[in-house]
Amino acid sequence: MSRSKPIAIVSGVAVAAVLLGVVSYTATRPASPGAAGSSSVAEVSADPSAGVYAELEAYARRDASDKLALGRADAPVVLIEYADFKCGYCGKFARDTEPVLVEKYVDNGTLRIEWRNFPIFGEESEAVARASWAAGQQGRFWEFHKAAYAEGAKEKGFGKDRIAALAKEAGVPDAARFAKDSEGAAARAAVSADQEQGYSLGATSTPSFLINGRPIAGAQPLETFTETIEAAAEAARAAKTAEPTGGATKPGSDSAR
Incomplete structure (x- = not known):
């Protein structure tokens, strides 16, 4: 896979690199009310187009066969997460925030979540990333994801025996195949492709996110994600309403759901 990207998205990627590069949860946490001189990468404007780079929406795969994704392929909003199973703040997001987003937005068809393995903490990170992909090939990625991000899981490490135990906990049916x-x-190729995509965006820390072309860095509070998702959904509805109407459906095309 080439590291070069289509010229049309270069400007958006350059901006995202500034937003996503060298950040941490502490550095990007929204300022407390009344705090002076603070700012947040994930600040959400009332303008649904603020901070959105349309070129970056192309990073969403929207592949219905993607085993490391959750939600409808045609959902109006796609959240892409670049994360490492050894990352403490990724675990915090997985335990505290993601389940709420799934219940509130994925289940009603508004949101799709696409996972990108972005291992940055060495060999164990690489090994558990590959293992998560392998679990996905047997339809158990999200169960493996939950087990690997359980409270205290990362402290036990991700050695070979531990990964096998996580696969068993996740209900992966064929241990030998796994x-x-x-x-x-x-x-290895799948993990490498995810890494290249993350690095092309300038992401150097985890978790990092794209929500319909809006970069968010760090395990931000729930409100940052809900406000961003709702703004993106509203923008998608407005764009759909603005589409020309009255055209005849082309032969062989599918009608909208």
Whole structure:
């Protein structure tokens, strides 16, 4: 896979690199009311187009067969998460924030979540990233994700035996296939592709997010995500309303749901 990207998205990527590069949860946490001189990468404006880079929406795969995604492929809003299973703040997001977003937005068809393995903490990070992909090949990615991000899980490490135990906890049916897939070329290629995409955006810390082309850095409070998702959904509805109407459906095309 080439590291070069289409020229049309270069400007958006450059901006995202500034927003996502070298950040941490502490540095990007929204300022407390009344705090002076503070700002947040994830600040949400009343303008639904503020901070949104349309070029970056192309990073959403919207592949219905993607086993590391949750929600409808045609959902109006796509949240892409670049994360590492050894990242404490990624675990915080997975335990505290993501379940709320799933219940509130994924379940009603508003939101799709697309996972990107972005291991940055060494060999164990790489190994558990490949393992998560392997679990996904047997339809158990999100169960593996939950087990790997459980409170205290990362403190136990992600050695070979521990990864096998997580797969069992996640209900991966074929342990032999899981072990083989985890070390296979396909898993390495999939993780590498996710890493390249994250690095192309300038992400150097985890978690980092894109929500319909809006970069967010760090495990921000729930309100940052709900406000961003709702603004993106409103923008998507407005764009749909603005589409020309009255045209005949082309032969062989699918009608909108």
